[in-house]
Amino acid sequence: MSNKVTKLDQLEIGDIAKVITIDVSGELRRRLMEMGLTRGTLIEVIGKAPLGDPIEYKFKGYNLSLRKEEANKVVVEH
């Protein structure tokens, strides 16, 4: 990790990053955080759908898919 701050959707397959914050408010933030995307969580990019979107991530021991649009709201340190 080179401590660069970026958005989750910008990462490449195989990258591992650390969640800093969720850059959106309301229901979407709540749902992302409740699924476990909380401060300090380590997250790995597992793969992308054949058409590039959505993207599969792994964190807290399980796999979750997010569309680019949603992943773009997750600020990470990479």
Next chain:
Amino acid sequence: MSVKTKKVKEMTLDDKRVIEVALAGNPNTGKSTLFNALTGLRQKIGNWPGVTVEKKEGKKRCDGFNLIITDLPGTYSLSAYSLDEKIARSFIIEGKLDVVVQIIDASNLERNLYLTTMLRELGANVVIALNMMDLLEESSSSIDVNKLSKEMGVPVVPMIASSRIGIDDLENTIESIYQKEQKPIRITYSKEIEEVLANVQEILMSIPSIPSDFDSRWLAIQIIQNDPEILTFLKNWNVNKTIIEKLLSFGREDYEAEIIDTKYEFITNVTSKALKRGEEKLTRSDLVDKVVTHKWLGIPIFLIVMWGAFQFVFAISVPFMELIDMLFGWLAGLLVDNINIGWLGSLLGDGIVGGLGAVLIFVPPIFAMFFILSVLEDSGYLARAAFVMDKIMVKFGLHGHSFIPMLLGFGCNVPAIMSTRSLKNNKDRMITILINPFMSCGARMPVFILFAGLFFGAAAGTVIFALYILGIVVAIFTAILLRKTFFKGKSAPFIMELPPYHTPKLRSATVAMWDKGKMYLKKAGTIILIGVMFVWFLAAMPFGGVEYGGPDTWLAAVGTFFEPIFRPLGFDWRIVVALIVGFVAKELVVGALGTIVGGGGSEEGIKDAILADEGFYPLNSLSLMVFTLLYVPCAAVIGVMRKETGSWRWTIFAVVYSTVIAWLFALVVFQLGSLMNLGL
């Protein structure tokens, strides 16, 4: 909830205590498996009041006590944003429950424990059923059950629900804790939040109208997070307006994030003590995913899996279908020949047995379809299919989850429309329901097979394939249209768990097949049977002397009346009659034609009669197939649409829209075909 509700409930009959239990848990943790293992077949399936979310209740007799078990919707949380969560939450608050069993996937402990923290904060009396212990072992991780129990302040029962291991332990644990008051775990938030909570709680304590079921700390936590349902609560309790305003003014955007962060910190602390992780590497599932969602391989694999599923359905069901056809053909013949009271033999033979056979013949493919879908779902692939298809679906105004109901529609539109319940956003769901009838269900197949086979010879397969594609195209066109007009807005986020791949279990696939197949049998036993008898009646009236299904019957009169509307499509009164009958159920179309053109009820006889008849030729059989493809599949679909959309307006819209579309497409086919003079 509170101590007061935990009275011992006596059952007058056998004098056993009744313990009321709810099953909570994240999706895919084995909730259904546990529920079935506990209750067996003693279940009642219905809906939660006022909404189309399934509610299952069951009973279990145990040694010295009885359990009444309610299955809550699978949720990750208990906030008031989604319908499922609202239902689960209010049932826990108001359900006078003795115990809430939370089933947890042991191989996914952290995220599962988040729901536990919410249940405990709510004040529920919780038992953790720590499921999937076999998978945990496989992953070479381990959980210290005693530590977990101590840290979370609740009993923990390890189990493997799919092998019925741990069920007895769970029952005994429920019995041993149901009268005990658990001390709520108290997650301590930041100093600032704790101060605000104290202030809010103080105000709440001074309001006498708040029912004792509600824990004041829980209420305070919800209030400062701007929980959307709190205002309704407060209003229902007739809390004074200025006090409500005062309370709500404590809410702040960032408290919510801080509270969730703190909960997960608490959980991380628990798991650091109770969970020993195996070596962290890519699991087998991750590796499979790399292939299944691969840039170039993903879509071909998807297509191959779908093709394989269809092959399976047909290969398995054809022998059974032939058997049913033979059996009912023989039985019908027997009745007609041997019952000498004229009309009775005909009613029993031609009408009921013949009609029933025409319906039951679809049981094998429909059951096979549900079986294979359940296998795909259990294996974990269906979630990947939604993942692979999401982007395309969104382009069409749909959602990744719309894909499964569309696929199911090829079997039967009734359960397909019911399966749209997995779509949590109302607009996504409405569009998915309204386009579903264009997915060509199994009942339309016999019409295609008959006419394509008779008139298109070697090209029959291509014609049928083109019809399926036409249905899909019309569905997509309709979806885009609806998204641009009545259901404007973006499709819901695609925050979906991709569960690890499992080896599917024969038992759960069989149970799912039976559960869903039953709906089809029910439809067959009611609507279709009534339809069959109605057709028989019209075809036999007026009594005395008219030839069954001949041109002097009431049936013919109805067809002749509507014929002018359909003449531009190339249909005479006999086809019109078959189509009107098909409005009740597509299964009846071929049979009705048989009744009218004659042919003695057998498939071969109908074929010969149609070939010999000048009223049928390639071009009008093509427009007949197009019309059959696109208009309302059956009366049962109308019923289920009404139920699932909750609106007569949209149901009527769907009926009128699809009939108009069917008429237009059939018109274009027939008129273009005539113009181009293809010699059809």
